[in-house]
Amino acid sequence: MESAFAGIAAGAPGFPWATFGINVVGAFLLGWIVARFESGAEGGDWLRFFGGIGFCGAFTTFSTVSLEMLQMMRSREAGLALVYFVASFACGIAASALGALCGMKKRKFGV
Amino acid sequence: MMGILLIAFLGAVGALVRYHFGAFVHSSTNRMMASELPFPFGTLFVNALGSLLLGVAAALCSASVIPQMAYIAIGAGFCGSLTTFSTLAVDLQRSLKDRRFVAFALLLSASATTGLGGAWLGLAVGIFVR
Numbered sequence: 001m002e003s004a005f006a007g008i009a010a011g012a013p014g015f016p017w018a019t020f021g022i023n024v025v026g027a028f029l030l031g032w033i034v035a036r037f038e039s040g041a042e043g044g045d046w047l048r049f050f051g052g053i054g055f056c057g058a059f060t061t062f063s064t065v066s067l068e069m070l071q072m073m074r075s076r077e078a079g080l081a082l083v084y085f086v087a088s089f090a091c092g093i094a095a096s097a098l099g100a101l102c103g104m105k106k107r108k109f110g111v
Numbered sequence: 112m113m114g115i116l117l118i119a120f121l122g123a124v125g126a127l128v129r130y131h132f133g134a135f136v137h138s139s140t141n142r143m144m145a146s147e148l149p150f151p152f153g154t155l156f157v158n159a160l161g162s163l164l165l166g167v168a169a170a171l172c173s174a175s176v177i178p179q180m181a182y183i184a185i186g187a188g189f190c191g192s193l194t195t196f197s198t199l200a201v202d203l204q205r206s207l208k209d210r211r212f213v214a215f216a217l218l219l220s221a222s223a224t225t226g227l228g229g230a231w232l233g234l235a236v237g238i239f240v241r
Contacts, residue, residue, distance in 0.1 A: 005187050006179050009169035027200035034201055058126045060196035063161035064186070066226035067169060070234065073227075085223065092200035093207065100204070 008064065011071040015080065019064050020088055026060035027092040031099025114180050118188035125161075125192030133157045150214065154198050159225035161194035166233020167240075174241040 004018055033052045037044030065088060072081035137153030165186050172182035199222060206215040 005183055006172075008186075009172045009182060023196040023200070026197040027204075030197035030201050031204065053130055054126055056197040057129060057195040058122055058192040060200075061161075061191040062158040062194035062196050062199065062222070062226060063165040063190040063230070064194075065196065066158075066162035066230040067165050067186075070166070070227055070230040088196070089200070089203065089219065092196060093204045096197075096200045096204040097208070100201075 005064075008067055008071060011075055015084060016064075016068045019061065019068060020084070020091070023060045023065070023088060024091045024095045026056045028095035028099040029059075030056040031096035032103040033099075035100035035103030037103075114184065117180070117184040121184050121188030122192040125189040129157045129193050129195065148211070148214070151198070151202050151218065154195060154202065155218070155221055155225060158194045158199070158222060159229040161190040162226045162229035163233040163236075164193075165190040166230040166235075167237040168233075170234045170237020171241055174238070176241045 004016075008016075030052055033047060033056070037048055065084075069081040069085060072078070072084065133153035133156065135153075136156045137149070137151065140152040141149045168177070168182050168185045168190070171177045172179055199218070203215055203218060206212075206218065
């Protein structure tokens with residue numbers, strides 16, 4: 001991970017799977033937390049605070065995505081940057097919707 | 112070991128700054144604009160700020176002005192934690208679900224332009240300073 005991150009400064013080519021995976025997983029988790037503990041459920045504030053704002057917020061990153069896209073554009077790979085952008089947001093939004101679906105199901109059946 | 116501690120410490124600071132500073136920007140901007148439906152200005156702002164900082168750190172690192180360890184601690188620790196993708200994804204998903212397509216398009220395009228613009232400006236500043 002560290003060497004991969006160091007490579008961004010130098011402008012390493014290729015699709016950044018690590019950042020992509022972390023962001024999609026984090027979006028799923030936050031979607032689940034927000035839907036599961038929407039209306040002041042027992043222990044919800046605690047989980048929203050630590051799990052949502054703390055963990056998901058810190059786990060996922062936007063600055064790395066920005067810099068990775070910029071480095072792709074600088075090394076004349078604008079197509080890859082566009083693919084990366086669209087894939088990140090499409091999968092992130094879908095993961096959040098899926099997480100919300102799972103969270104609402106759990107709330108409904110009281111599990 | 113020292114590196115991991117540094118990333119963890121700066122990560123915690125970044126999360127706190129995101130929470131408090133983001134909330135401040137969010138509430139003051141929405142109040143100033145008297146907006147009925149709150150737009151996530153706080154998230155937008157911390158994301159742009161983090162992208163700018165990461166750009167500066169990356170430029171300074173590739174010119175060997177700062178050691179690689181400092182770049183990783185600032186970039187992966189502070190900027191990684193200061194900025195967030197999960198909140199953005201959930202906000203975008205909710206605006207789609209509520210059929211607020213204008214808010215969706217605004218948030219997506221504003222995020223892309225301020226993020227890329229921030230990182231670009233950061234790199235430029237970093238190259239200028241070194």
